[in-house]
Structure formats: structure tokens, C-alpha cells
Amino acid sequence: QSALTQPASVSGSPGQSITISCTGSSNDVGGYNSVSWYQQHPGKAPKLMIYEVSNRPSGVSNRFSGSKSGNTASLTISGLQAEDEADYFCSSYTFNSWLFGGGTKLTVL
């Protein structure tokens, strides 16, 4: 099973919005509503930001939102802040196992 495909990097200025894509197949992203997104700062463990495509855990800012269309899921961050600079990973269920994306480095300019 191949990893899910994410852009290596995205950037944006404070206050702007950015979107990170996560492309899989009908066997994973397109076939299940089990897509999650994680934020990871250097040297830290991943932090759950979105689960089940578009749900936010308690405590996560509403500036973070998720969606899915076909085999591609997306994470949108609005009103970019300096603290959002981090790596972001998607994950999806597939055939009794889990896949992760390669990760996207978000730079806040």
C-alpha cells in the first residue's frame, strides 16, 4: 500500500487561508469517511486536528476545517497564525490497516 500523496510544502502570510490536499484512491480516502489530519511541531508528537473528514476535537480552533471530494481530502486553515507553522499529515483507513500521507510543511511567511 502506498502512502497518501500530499504536497511537500505550502506557505501563506498571516491572516490568509491555505489548503493542503491528501490524495489516495477508492480503496482508502475515497472509500471511507475515516480521514484524519494531524499537526506536528518539531520534536513533538502528532496532534489530532480533524477526524472523520471534517470533525474537530474539543479544543481545536475553528480556523481548521476538513473536507473530502472523491479520492482527495483537504485541510483548510483560515486566518493563518505564526503558531500554525508545522508539519501536517493526513491518514486514512484502508483494508484493515491505516495509511499516512508523506506530510506537508506549512510555512507562515
Added chain:
Amino acid sequence: QVQLVQSGAEVAKPGASVKVSCKASGYTFNGYIIHWVRQGPVHGLEWMGWVNPDSGAINYAPKFQDRVTMTRDTSMTTAHMELSGLRSDDTAVYYCTREDGHNGRFDYWGQGSLVTVSS
């Protein structure tokens, strides 16, 4: 509060085995499946498998099926992951994470355990 505290860094020789522990606290240990995920420079984040603390049932990723063993000690509320036949590309940070529900909601993570494979 929910915490997953992992064992410390390890250095192991090629061909050897390593065992990483994950001590859970702040919640009912038997109520949540524990997954193991590693993050290395070559393969990024990789899901390795899960153990059900309540039943002891396990599910391993095909890639690790022959080399990994996941167990739990309910009296100590601790999960363990042992990887054998270590190779240089097994050098990675190994994480345990709790799944809330059954839809990949990995809501709490351990701090990570660095395993370095070197001769």
C-alpha cells in the same frame, strides 16, 4: 488527564530486537485500542499495528507481520511493542497512540521513543 508515557531511547545492533513500552494513565486502559506508529527519515509515518488491551487481540500491518509483537499488561496499564530482526532502516521514532472509537481518531499520543539501529 490522559497520558501515554513511553520508555526511553534505545540503541540496538542490526539483527537484534527492541521492546518499547507505553504506560497509560488517566482513563480506562481496557476501553481503547492502542496503535503503534513509527516515523523515520526514509518512510515517514508508518502504521505498524494495534493491540486491544481488553481482549489482547492484535492486528499487524503486513509489512511488519513477521517481525513485530504487540502485547499488553492490564495490571500495569502498559502496552508493549517488540520489533525483531532490526535493520538500519528501522531507525525511527516509535509512537503509541490511543484510538477513540473505531474510525482512526488517534486522540492521544505518547512522547515517542527513538530507536537507533547501528553496528
